[in-house]
Amino acid sequence: MRVLLSTYGTRGDVEPLVALAVRLRARGAEVRMCAPPDEEFAERLAGLGVSLVPVGPPVRELTRGTGLPSDAELARYRSELLDTQFALLPAALDGCDVLVAAGLAQIAARSVAEAAGVRYVYVSYAAVHLPSPHHAPPPRPGWPKPTETDNRTLWALDAELLDAQYAEQLNAHRAALGLPPVGTVRDHVLTDRPWLAADPAVGPWRTIPGLEVVQTGTWSLPDERPLPDDLLTFLDAGAPPVYVGFGSMSPARDIARGVIEALRAQGHRALVSRGWAGLGLIDDGDDCFAVGEVNHQRLFGRVAAVVHHGGAGTTVTAARAGVPQLLVTAPISDNPYWAGQVAELGVGAALEGPAPSAESLGVALENVLAPETRERARALAAEIRTDGAAVAAGLLMGDLRPA
Known part of the structure; x- marks a missing residue:
């Protein structure tokens, strides 16, 4: 054929x-x-x-x-x-x-x-x-x-x-x-x-x-690629960080800064994915790390939560890993739909972009990182094909x- x-x-x-x-x-x-x-x-x-x-x-x-x-x-x-x-x-x-x-x-x-x-x-x-x-x-x-x-x-x-x-x-x-x-x-x-x-x-x-x-x-497909050594060193150096990445989308210029600052205010580390937008760190603090293209299937099992744009692939990969999600979405294509699904299933939260306020980010992150949200995310993971x-x-x- x-x-x-x-x-x-x-x-x-x-x-x-x-x-x-x-x-x-x-x-x-x-x-x-x-x-x-x-x-x-x-x-x-x-x-x-x-x-x-x-x-x-x-x-x-x-x-x-x-x-x-x-x-x-x-x-x-x-x-x-x-x-x-x-x-x-x-x-x-x-x-x-x-x-x-x-x-x-x-x-x-x-x-x-x-x-x-x-x-x-x-x-x-x-x-x-x-x-x-x-x-x-x-x-x-x-x-x-x-x-x-x-x-x-x-x-x-x-x-x-x-x-x-x-x-x-x-x-x-x-x-x-x-x-x-x-x-x-x-x-x-x-x-x-x-x-x-x-x-x-x-x-x-x-x-x-x-x-x-x-x-x-x-x-x-199953992704068997190992994670880079420098990323593994960062992951092993402290508590699981929160992943922040927007894939092929071009988010608001200061979105990475806003999320990192909100995470720091709550005592969490951040892992920033550069993506097509070329996102980076806001300083040289050792509580943050930036990565390029890596194996999300391996990585998401090592993070506390995934902050992303609401793409179908990222949403299901995070769900399969049993990790809570915060979707910061633009009103484009299926992104708002996946944001709604994550919120409805109780495995995360959703914010409409392009630049949510520091207050809304902080509240959303508190909800996403709550133990009960992680419990629901783990339960959902067992159902995914x-x-x-x-x-x-x-x-x-x-x-x-x-x-």
Whole structure:
């Protein structure tokens, strides 16, 4: 079997497909992946023997600075990415038996698969991206923020915004391929049987009529990399520190300072992850340490809590480690959803960014570091699955049936 995996986004969008690629290759499948051309993605895939088809501009172009591009720039990026997908996906799909598309940016994928007569599977990494009366749509940067509060109304408005951005352009490409026009772009991309690569214990799907969601569990791989010696020395030198990191997001300039000062006020050490924003320390105190890319699966078991941006991967990794979490989120994509889930499960707290006050940080950290929060986090860890990518690979290869 030959499989094409396609996504566009940051590391949190790419890594789940990497896990699926590894599981598919272990079953004898040939895998190639469409992803952004950022150097770290190219190196990651090359090391696994997975062919990369670069699509779109480097994602770091969109995440530079502490703010997003303007609304007009985002609209241009989306339009150009759609044209690029129609230009490159057909050749990438040649000889493949199935196309797995992750994320709503994959507007062209289903049409290309349809024209080639190839099976198409859409996957979301969070339930919030799938329409349901049980939750509102995620915030979409560059589009008007609605004032309505009814979830059904909000999803209808969300569909209208997607159609306004993509419908005319998408249907022009479909006509060029000899395909009929689509009605609602979002429903066309998602299909009526999308997959959900999220852990049922952390981000469950609530069944609704008309949408048959296949929840596989999170797609991840065991990480056996050892922690660096200098990091181990810091960890061994005192009580477990609090991890502070924002991944590929660009948080407010002084967020690291604010968290470190709040931790010091409560007598805790801090471990700062530089991330794409290049965060650093505020002084040379021996109660703080900065790290680059390290194994979170090993690290999170050694920390007192994890302060982060609310990415799906970081949220489930911290939950699997049984460690409390404080999510400092911007209103982007699924970040507020995961913040809400962590708070609802009682395994942490959430603050809306970009720069929470010192007082709110202090109160939130006290709650997160309370013994009862850690007890709930440990209990949740026992419920989390680790076989999501293997389950998905089995479904694609035809030797498993959906639950």
